[in-house]
Amino acid sequence: MALLTAENIQVTFQTRDHAPSHALRGASLTIQAGEIIAILGESGSGKSTFAKVLAGARLGGAQCVGTLRFKGGQWGSVGSRSSADVGARGIAMIGQQASLVLNPFLRARTQLAEFVQAHGVTRQQIAGRVHELLEVVRLRPAERYAAKYPHQLSGGEKQRLSIAMALACGPEIVVCDEVTSSLDTVTEAEILELFSSLRAERRVSVLWITHNPLRVRNFADRVAVMYAGRFIEIGPTANVLDSPLHPYVAELMRCAKSGISVHEDRKGARLASIPGAAPDAFESFAGCSFAPRCAEKRDTCAQKAPENASTEGRGEVECVLYER
């Protein structure tokens, strides 16, 4: 049984001077226990909004439609859940800028204690649990880091502390929204390794949102690629990265790989990019959202939305090329 199933999640922001802005247009994803899924996509494709929906974060009065099932039990409409449900049911979220989620006025141990205390830990157990969490995220020696304020920590240490705070509620799923994008390569590798061990030791599922497809090769079990508010391809990491099915994903991987192979070309060679621009959230379309930019488009692509097609052993894809 899947740990979490998100079905047809739609998020629409109503604006006064514009048409409705569609951040998510029917995103569906299933997460298994102990699984690491990387979510890829361009800026504005809806990755962060999807993360917020799962974590129960405030979406500024947006209209949310869709269904979430946690361990088979239905949570109902995504807009109706309270944040307390999320904390209690075990989904934690970690954001891009750790310094923003750390309270600058409180020591690390006080912040962690507040999170720990909220999840049924007795007063006598708090100090031990705080120590354990700091050890888990490798902020050692824990006693020294427990007494520090956020401004006394480096970027990587702050991110580790924010991970400890997320783990304080004993989550079964951790949603990481571009957690390492502001960190150096070495610290990024350490954080990835930390999540791998968390998965191995605690069977925590991780939803890893990133811009960098190449970084997740040895980290994620599956990769889900988002475009214009929908998942257009979900499959095993090696398949999606090396032999993608969807034309957009193929282009995306070509761009990602061109970034590292550009030195092989002559000086002045241009980095690869996808022609055209991704549709903005105000746009409405009847057919495939990628059709205007697609080199392999068919006559029906602009009129008919593609259906979700399962391919044997290679995951799911939304493209007419694979419809039967």
Place this chain on the structure above:
Amino acid sequence: MKYVFHRIAHTVVLLLAVSICSFLLLTLAPGKPFDEMRTNPRVSSATIAAERTRYGLDRPIVERYFYWAKGLLHGDAGFSFSYGMDVRSFIWAPTRNTLLLTITATILAWLISIPIGIWCATSNGAIDRVTGLATSLLVSLPEPFLALCLLYVALRLKYTPIGGMSSLDFDAFSIGGKVLDLMRHLFLPVLILVFAILPVLVRHIRASMLDVLRAPYIEAARLGGVRRMRVIWRLAAPAAANPIFPFVGFSIGYLLSVSLIVEVIMQWPGLGPLFLESIYSRDLFVVVDVVLLSTLFMVVGNLIADLLLYWNDPRIRLS
């Protein structure tokens, strides 16, 4: 510690500047001490000149200032021409009365405005709108008008005394009776002062709290399942307090200036009536001393605000 010394040094420089300015302005202002004696035909101009020489008023202004400042350093606050005695011998009682009024009002105003401000920030809807309307109304009322309105209400209700600081038979009361009598007399002037500052404090506390409640670390705590009351009081309150601390100094200064008016209206024997009287009679040293005392209170208020900020914010404390 360096921070504290820096602030104290700053305070000394400020007091020096204020004393020079007030001394200079009052000396240069039209009218001089003993001028009212000129209207008395029985006092000769030679007598007036002798009086002026006696008190050193014929000396150059710089010399007079240094003479007064030197005396102040030795605890001598100058001489009152109207009272015919040293200022220090009678200024303590009105100072104590003004401080009693101002400090009581400041503490009460903060104690009332903190829960109201937080309540408004955390409860959406009718409560916030009604409080917003009430504070807008209160903030637009001039303090003397507010004082007269409350005085009128007190006059009709006849529950509290409407003037003075004690009853006529105050000396006959027991200690408990004296405290009760003082509290009854304090009630109305304190109420006026609290009403004067309350809307300003409530609005700032509300705005600061709203700002902090939108911060990502508060959202993270909410998502982490931390209970609402813990989020408000343990996580948001210290952060929201930071921009509020400067208002501690402001509230003391503001209430002190309003109390000077209220004291005159309510016949409270504080610095207000003394200040007004001294200006009318060109009692130079009394005016300068009262100005200096008021500055000192304001500076102490700001110092308290700075120390609170220093204590609350680890980024300042540990930098």
